[in-house]
Amino acid sequence: MKLTRRRLLESGAAAGAFAMSSAAGIRLTVAQEAEEIRIGTLCPITRAGSVFGPGIQRGIQFAADDINAAGGLLGGRKIRLFNEDTQSDPDSAVRAAKKLIEINETETLLGTWSSGVTMAIAPIAIEGKVVNMNVSGTTDLRTMDKDEWIWPCGGSNIAYGKMMGEYAIAQGYKNASFLAFNNPSGITLGEEFKKVFVDAGGTCEVVVYNPNQPSYRAELTRALASGPEVIALGSYLPDTTILLKEWYAMGEPVDWVGPIWAVSPALIEAVGADAAEGIVSIGAVPNFDSPAFESFKERYESAMDQPILANPFAAIGYDMMITCALAMEAAGSSKAEEFRRQIRAVSSPPGEKVYTVAEALEAVRAGTEIDYEGVGGNMDFDETGEAKPYFAYWKAEGGTLNLKGPIES
């Protein structure tokens, strides 16, 4: 481009005008919003997690609306959300997290999904003195030194493995095999399943397999070799589809149980009703017993046009926002540095069980010790800082996956 004097003048003028207007804009915003409490949502709106992200974000939004409708926090301050998309990808999530912390000045990042994403933003959150609540399952989140900055709320692989083991024991199975995808998730599920199952007097053979194979016959034959009554899965959808197809063709009777991300309606569609018949899925469900659940369910279903059970993380997103809000009210501060120490106190026992935002806020202000019970789970954080959701099981019957009932632990 040839730089003429005229063009230089034009661009200079434009840049100047832009600088002035944006500077004024920033001053104006800061003045208006000094009293707002700035919260970042960091959900997987696009790509792999896009089946969950928009719902989680909506859940957080509902909670913010409810808090604002109840008069806000800390003497009338309203919640303002800043929404960013992780794109289900650690790199994009890190950029989005930095933007939320550095530009939007949020001190709370809610709703990360997928362990890779949460593990990537965790150091930034801790370094930036920001609270993160997530629905990621890796056990690294339990064991890491997180000093009450990072809070997993969606159920870890250990929780899933334990629930699958307890389900299998409750069914009276004595001999099981476990087919584990060769990554930390599959192996942790297998180890935990085996531990629970063997402690209850059963025997379990764990077969670890590599993904992306054209065939899993040898793996299946090994899993079937000890004559198990049930084969449990630590797997994902594509490998589960291939395993189940091959098993059905083999014609060896055995029961199957797997986690909801592998044993989903998509699996049944892919393998067909016959091959899928009787397979059991274990997954998180919302807190059906909460008095606040029904109204959340209606609100969510009409807003998102999907059943609440399609996305158990949405209700957990709601609980994340409420829990942080209650902690802020209890701490008398919206600074993450201060309110994070109240998160466990307001959400976990001991304390009076509270269910709705209004009653919870009232109790906190009255100085009562509370135990918030959410619409997504009970938000009881254990010694590792993880809150375990409620679990239920589904069974494939005639081509559909039917919710059968809770799993009690």
Next chain:
Amino acid sequence: MQLFIQTVWDGISTGAIIALVAVGLSLVFRISRFINVAHVDFATVAAYVTLLVAGSTAVAFPVAALVGIGAVMALGLLAYLLVYRRLAGERSISLIIASIGVAFFLRYLVTFIWGSNQLAFDLPVLRSIRVAGIRMAPFDIAIIATTLVVFAGLALVLRFGAFGRSLRAVADNPELARVSGVAVDRVVKQMWLIGSAFAAVGGIALAAKTVITPYLGWHLLVPAFAAMILGGIGSVGGTLLGALVIGVVGELAAMYWLPTYRLAATFGVLVLVLMIRPQGLLGKREVAR
């Protein structure tokens, strides 16, 4: 013993699919002297086109598969005309890199159109039949039979047909073939059509056996490449033998050693064979003339 025979049979059924993909890779190498990485993505495209045709109209699956094969033959020819022919005469590394580009283009095109979630053919899953105590899935019998038939046909064409003579002439010395009156360009085009057709058949078979994702063929690149090297580059029979060995060794390793060592075992065998026979099982030693 029964378990051993069962494991070998299962390995053969996997090897048959690897062979279909590998032979196309080998044919392209024989005449164009480079590893066409995009070959395995041709297999992926075949599966998606077949799914598109089978899913949107009432045509039977075999018809859809034929459309898929035809589309990929056209795709292979197009890739040759638009990309590879322009690079003819360059070092083979340039062609390999170009083919990686084509591979990425196809994979992301497929992802753009169909998304990255898994899809599957609407085919019934059939129970195995038992022959002398060995479980044989009807699909596996069909795919092994198909592989044997098309390989026999290809071997006959290459050995006795005019196309085979021309192909061998071009493979040995393109310049000499040209001055001897062989229509080199036409032979190369025909070879791209045939090679792509094999990728398509392999891709559709693999898709029917597993699930369809944008990475369907990609996961076969290493086994197919290994089969081609093991059997002897350019040898049709060798590629079939190499693929069967890869399939069977992988299955035996998973059964008697550890499932996670499948690939390690196949590469161990590959290294061993190449130490004894550098030209591969049925390959001919390259000689300078």
